[in-house]
Amino acid sequence: MTIVVSCGEPAGIGPEVAAKAWEATRLPLLWIGDPRHLPRGTPVAEVSGPEEAEEAAPHALPVLARDFGPGAMPGEPNPVHAQGVIDAIADGVRLIREGRARALCTAPISKEALIRGAGFAYPGHTEFLAHLGGDVEVVMMLACDALRVVPATIHVPIAEVPRLLAPDLLEGVLRITHASLRDDWGLPSPRIAVAGLNPHAGEGGLMGSEERTVIGPVLERLRAEGMDLRGPLPGDTMFHQEARAGYDAAVCMYHDQALIPIKTLDFARGVNATLGLPFVRTSPDHGTAFGIAGKGIADARSMIAALELADRLSKRRGVPWRR
Template structure:
């Protein structure tokens, strides 16, 4: 048993607090976790046990949601973010990272944040959660993976316009993405020799240069160089034939060239159960693959499936990372 997971509150005006309560109700006794947030933001009637350290969650999770109190100084109005809460949202994330880095927490699972609210209320300078976590950990480069039981995907470029993708793709960047993904699958998923499949950028993976030459000039040389080092890597594959059942059986993760090429297949396969994973950090981090959902916050309609999947995967990854560390001794 690894140390309990810590779950950050995220934006308290969003669905994060009610999802934390639902996740505890569904999995709390079997999967103890500690929620970092203000108890007053939880749905009325949520059983709460205030704790001072994550390990205390193990003894109380069967009867109440374990809470590491993070006082926001006021209530939250569902659907309406308060600029005064922004600094507290940020500091709750930093607190979770400190707990994970010290070993007090086995993993960090993050509730959804609203980047504009953080920027407006506290001058948040990072593009998003992932970049802030990397800065806190002192890591230059991390990789975003989306995972569900049927598929793991990694976009080599993320939140940029499609027209910018060819310029953003570089040999160094793609090589780093593949190396971090390979190392993460070994350390955090227990795969001794991960199989990576790399998608092409263009239709039909360029069709020999007839539909673009990035596969010839950039993607294939990177693949061949890493394959020469012993990495089990294939491609570039035509993306339109990479995600059916038989194709998925031949790899452990697919590396895609842009955001939608990666996210459309996984959200089609498992819209509610997809998990956002950050590879390359010195601690395990997962997150539900959805946003704050201000439109339904406070209504009780939010689906906890993605958060529960994120907590489950965080526990599995933490256990795999611990086993990998023991095997290296």
């Protein structure tokens, strides 16, 4: 069964890295988009559905062709393409829901182009996929060979983090992370390290109280249920090699606390995996990179890693759509 790849922003590097990733892996992929947007010379096999992709994939990139209208100009997103980009994502989810594909790997989108061209009503990919999955609660994990991290709050100002960091939010993030590590990553007893919010994890209340009033009580409650949770820990001592050996994933309190260490350890091969969906979804951990689009120099390692992770997780899960 195939892995669906949504085209992403046609004016970005998504089509290029998808073609390079197919060339490197020859996995049974199904790329959904306008084949005119792929790099010139890409071997393409236009198919009518995912059932034909596995046979075609060793020789050409299987494409479920969509007509996006005008051609794409590298680095210059065209709002006319917006609805096609959105539909490619929705079509991929539909194929998985129908049991015809087993995972979704999404190329980067331009939220600005989608809003301008189609009134896109979601902050990003993740929220749109959560809606398509049944309005479920989801968590963003960034993963590489050396580290898995989950930010409890994501794209919000630092000043807003203490207010947003409510017990219910943190408990939900920890439950989803724990369940995914157990069920999808195959870890029967996941070990999760949890960062504090403040320097030195609050230094006993001298540098902040959230560790004692919010984070600590949530951890105590979930430990009583049997979860292996370490923390709250000082964020500055969680990510060296010896510390990382003691846990399977780290839950952090805000965006940069989670993303700086993983991008430092493996900038080129980080993968974004959405936990909590009824299906497997991964994506490369980079954006549209308009500045290098169309030049043939885009690094496809993150897309390759995203496809390989989608392949492993979906095989372990066993069913395309977990209800």
